[in-house]
Amino acid sequence: MSLGRSVEVAEPRRHSVLAFTIGTIILLALAGAAALYGGALWLKHAMRESLPQLDGEIHLPGLTASVTVRRDHHGIPYIQASNLDDLFMAQGYVTAQDRLWQMDMARRFAAGNTAAILGPAYVKHDRMQRTLLMRQTAEHIVANLSETNRRYFNDYTRGVNDYINSHQDNLPAEFQLLMYKPRLWRPVDSALVMMDMVQLLDQTWDIKLDRERVVASIGPTLATQLYPVGSWRDHPPTQQPPNLSSPSSWVPLTPLDSSQSRLTQPSVNDLLQLRQLVEGFRIRCPGCIPGSNEWVVSGAHTTSGKPILSNDMHLPYQIPGIWYEASLEAPGFHAAGLSIPGIPFIIAGHNDYIAWGFTAMYADMQDLYVEQTDAHGEYLAPDGSWHPIEHHRETIHVRGGSDVTIDVESTDHGPVVTPLIHHESRTISLRWSAYDVPEDNIPLFALDTASDWTSFRAAISRWTSPSLNAVYADDQGHIGYQAIGQIPNRPNGIMDVPITGFNHEWHGYIPFDQLPSELDPPNGIIATANSRITPNGYPYPISNDWADPYRNERIWKWLAGKNNLTPADMLTLQTDVYSAVDQELAQRFAYAIDHASHTDRRLRETANILRTWQGRVSVDSPAAAIVAAAKKAFWPMLLRPKLGDAWRLYHWSEKGFAQEQFITNNPQGWLPPGYATWDDFLADVVKQGLSAGPLDLKHWRYGEAHPIHIGHPLYGHLPWFRRWTGVGPLPMPGDTTTVLQAGPTFGPSQRFTIDWANPDAATENIVLGQSGDPLSPYYRDQWPYWYNGKTFAMPFSDAAVQSQTAHTLTLMP
Numbered sequence: 001m002s003l004g005r006s007v008e009v010a011e012p013r014r015h016s017v018l019a020f021t022i023g024t025i026i027l028l029a030l031a032g033a034a035a036l037y038g039g040a041l042w043l044k045h046a047m048r049e050s051l052p053q054l055d056g057e058i059h060l061p062g063l064t065a066s067v068t069v070r071r072d073h074h075g076i077p078y079i080q081a082s083n084l085d086d087l088f089m090a091q092g093y094v095t096a097q098d099r100l101w102q103m104d105m106a107r108r109f110a111a112g113n114t115a116a117i118l119g120p121a122y123v124k125h126d127r128m129q130r131t132l133l134m135r136q137t138a139e140h141i142v143a144n145l146s147e148t149n150r151r152y153f154n155d156y157t158r159g160v161n162d163y164i165n166s167h168q169d170n171l172p173a174e175f176q177l178l179m180y181k182p183r184l185w186r187p188v189d190s191a192l193v194m195m196d197m198v199q200l201l202d203q204t205w206d207i208k209l210d211r212e213r214v215v216a217s218i219g220p221t222l223a224t225q226l227y228p229v230g231s232w233r234d235h236p237p238t239q240q241p242p243n244l245s246s247p248s249s250w251v252p253l254t255p256l257d258s259s260q261s262r263l264t265q266p267s268v269n270d271l272l273q274l275r276q277l278v279e280g281f282r283i284r285c286p287g288c289i290p291g292s293n294e295w296v297v298s299g300a301h302t303t304s305g306k307p308i309l310s311n312d313m314h315l316p317y318q319i320p321g322i323w324y325e326a327s328l329e330a331p332g333f334h335a336a337g338l339s340i341p342g343i344p345f346i347i348a349g350h351n352d353y354i355a356w357g358f359t360a361m362y363a364d365m366q367d368l369y370v371e372q373t374d375a376h377g378e379y380l381a382p383d384g385s386w387h388p389i390e391h392h393r394e395t396i397h398v399r400g401g402s403d404v405t406i407d408v409e410s411t412d413h414g415p416v417v418t419p420l421i422h423h424e425s426r427t428i429s430l431r432w433s434a435y436d437v438p439e440d441n442i443p444l445f446a447l448d449t450a451s452d453w454t455s456f457r458a459a460i461s462r463w464t465s466p467s468l469n470a471v472y473a474d475d476q477g478h479i480g481y482q483a484i485g486q487i488p489n490r491p492n493g494i495m496d497v498p499i500t501g502f503n504h505e506w507h508g509y510i511p512f513d514q515l516p517s518e519l520d521p522p523n524g525i526i527a528t529a530n531s532r533i534t535p536n537g538y539p540y541p542i543s544n545d546w547a548d549p550y551r552n553e554r555i556w557k558w559l560a561g562k563n564n565l566t567p568a569d570m571l572t573l574q575t576d577v578y579s580a581v582d583q584e585l586a587q588r589f590a591y592a593i594d595h596a597s598h599t600d601r602r603l604r605e606t607a608n609i610l611r612t613w614q615g616r617v618s619v620d621s622p623a624a625a626i627v628a629a630a631k632k633a634f635w636p637m638l639l640r641p642k643l644g645d646a647w648r649l650y651h652w653s654e655k656g657f658a659q660e661q662f663i664t665n666n667p668q669g670w671l672p673p674g675y676a677t678w679d680d681f682l683a684d685v686v687k688q689g690l691s692a693g694p695l696d697l698k699h700w701r702y703g704e705a706h707p708i709h710i711g712h713p714l715y716g717h718l719p720w721f722r723r724w725t726g727v728g729p730l731p732m733p734g735d736t737t738t739v740l741q742a743g744p745t746f747g748p749s750q751r752f753t754i755d756w757a758n759p760d761a762a763t764e765n766i767v768l769g770q771s772g773d774p775l776s777p778y779y780r781d782q783w784p785y786w787y788n789g790k791t792f793a794m795p796f797s798d799a800a801v802q803s804q805t806a807h808t809l810t811l812m813p
Contacts, residue, residue, distance in 0.1 A: 302563075
């Protein structure tokens with residue numbers, strides 16, 4: 001009885017405790033939800049409060065006269081000033097209105113100051129940037145500015161700082177979320193933003209270490225087939241059209257220094273960690289290479305009788321986007337197109353007389369040198385003398401952690417990068433053309449004001465970095481091409497691995513008048529897409545690592561023989577997703593399955609899908625998805641037997657062409673063990689690729705396996721903000737071999753076309769929008785145009801701009 005009574009007393013207590021616990025959990029959950037909801041409301045309020053003023057008047061100290069800023073229905077500013085100083089000051093202010101947080105992070109990212117805001121996870125990145133002397137290089141750029149450029153850089157700086165000073169209480173929401181305020185802008189910050197782009201396009205030094213490891217594993221003979229230099233498909237812009245109908249033998253490679261294969265090297269994991277560190281400045285996904293398309297056709301091929309120029313630069317997707325569209329006008333100056341937030345002037349676009357566009361050239365602008373050192377900390381110079389290694393200390397401030405102090409070493413070649421490579425015992429220094437800063441090194445103002453081919457070339461002759469291909473068209477009917485950049489002159493050839501000895505020292509730079517150039521070619525067509533641009537017999541080595549030839553080949557073939565071309569045709573080409581090489585590989589895979597020793601019903605069904613495919617890499621294509629899966633499976637299956645885990649170090653811009661050569665030529669020395677024939681191997685490659693997708697082949701869709709997803713770097717991590725502050729995931733057509741070169745993390749960053757018969761109808765659109773504020777109507781209003789392969793005009797004349805004006809802001813002294 002007593003036991004029963006004790007149980008009766010205990011049960012209500014248990015229920016009370018349980019109810020209290022559940023109630024507490026519910027209350028905490030409700031409190032947490034309320035806190036999250038309140039935080040979301042606060043953040044949206046901060047976004048709303050920081051939206052820029054687009055109409056009315058704003059007083060800007062330092063202006064000498066009023067400046068009119070008209071914005072069209074996409075928020076693109078058309079800035080009109082009565083003098084150049086006011087124009088560039090207004091450009092700085094207006095750009096900061098839309099992109100200040102992006103500008104602040106760009107200068108921090110380049111200089112190595114991110115850990116001070118983002119915490120310990122960014123110490124490794126900051127250490128790399130400090131080691132690579134990015135801030136010091138930017139300071140040299142500013143020190144060597146011409147008086148004209150210095151003046152306009154200072155004007156731009158004043159405009160940015162006017163915005164910062166006048167918006168301390170309603171800075172962009174990112175600053176409030178991260179709880180910091182930006183320091184004032186300086187001209188060196190604009191130079192840092194420039195170096196950010198240079199590093200994105202020209203930094204390749206880590207790949208030389210990867211190649212060194214691969215060559216050490218398999219020897220230089222086999223390695224040559226992994227690293228082709230150019231191809232029979234190439235069409236350099238200054239060379240007459242080649243025969244693109246049939247292949248020739250593989251292009252021979254520059255011989256490797258056999259001594260490199262005997263050097264002590266870091267482990268595979270060490271090099272993969274280095275790649276992960278460096279990849280913040282390059283697009284890293286299988287087969288993804290930063291690139292671009294550009295072409296220009298003479299009036300003989302157009303409906304209007306005037307030249308048409310098109311350009312789409314392929315860069316990382318990001319929010320906000322890399323580019324900021326603008327039109328700048330003052331007496332003697334009128335240019336429109338793309339700017340980079342943080343840098344004055346127009347980078348690419350057109351003025352009253354000329355239009356221009358760019359693609360990455362892929363020139364080799366960096367070399368690694370293995371220094372010979374002694375016990376006294378000195379290194380041997382080419383003249384036989386011993387020099388002390390220079391040292392300077394850098395302190396990295398870390399939010400939420402202790403400061404980190406590093407010792408940065410340098411030789412005459414450049415900074416010692418050994419501390420960035422785990423378990424590397426050699427003293428390896430980096431020589432980079434960007435470190436050699438000449439006087440008057442930023443030609444953007446001269447480019448924006450050029451009026452003909454002569455003044456255009458005079459301007460870009462001073463271009464140093466990054467290395468680029470420039471196409472040109474003018475209002476008088478001329479078209480042209482010019483390679484630009486401060487490219488090392490290497491009389492003894494390019495080394496794709498770290499250099500020992502003194503046989504590969506640079507002998508200055510290739511003279512500008514010796515770089516490939518062309519004006520008004522007889523066929524009336526010029527195009528580049530990152531593949532080889534040096535004609536046969538060209539005397540100077542520029543690069544061994546050109547891009548795959550397929551986009552360039554397709555552009556030339558598509559344009560050849562066509563007349564009555566229009567801007568609409570140019571958009572059709574910019575969004576073209578036909579791949580001749582993917583179609584060729586599909587046929588080869590089908591043939592292999594037909595002739596393999598062992599197949600099954602699913603493989604035979606696959607062969608039938610592949611053999612009937614027309615080569616369009618569209619979102620709903622099963623064949624395109626299967627070919628992509630087989631291409632992905634190919635490399636580990638081919639390389640792992642010879643390289644082991646080091647197969648992951650294989651990276652080359654012409655990797656796609658190397659793959660085509662393997663699959664079509666079937667070199668016996670590369671056939672993996674366990675296979676009697678290449679047909680057996682390739683059938684197994686397809687089978688392995690199929691294992692990554694749906695069992696039912698009818699459900700294979702290229703777009704589903706290759707989506708595009710662009711997230712905001714901050715808001716993309718917040719559950720309530722993730723979806724509406726980004727785009728995707730959405731199915732995306734195209735691959736690295738199509739003119740519409742698209743990958744999960746990179747693709748066309750803009751699309752530009754101008755027909756000189758009507759500059760007011762010139763089209764220019766970016767991926768998402770002008771604003772960095774998600775609550776702005778101009779945050780992602782351009783996305784439907786970009787994603788659906790459409791575009792819109794960016795007016796140029798005063799009357800056309802006025803007809804498209806949605807907002808008018810007057811900046812007053």
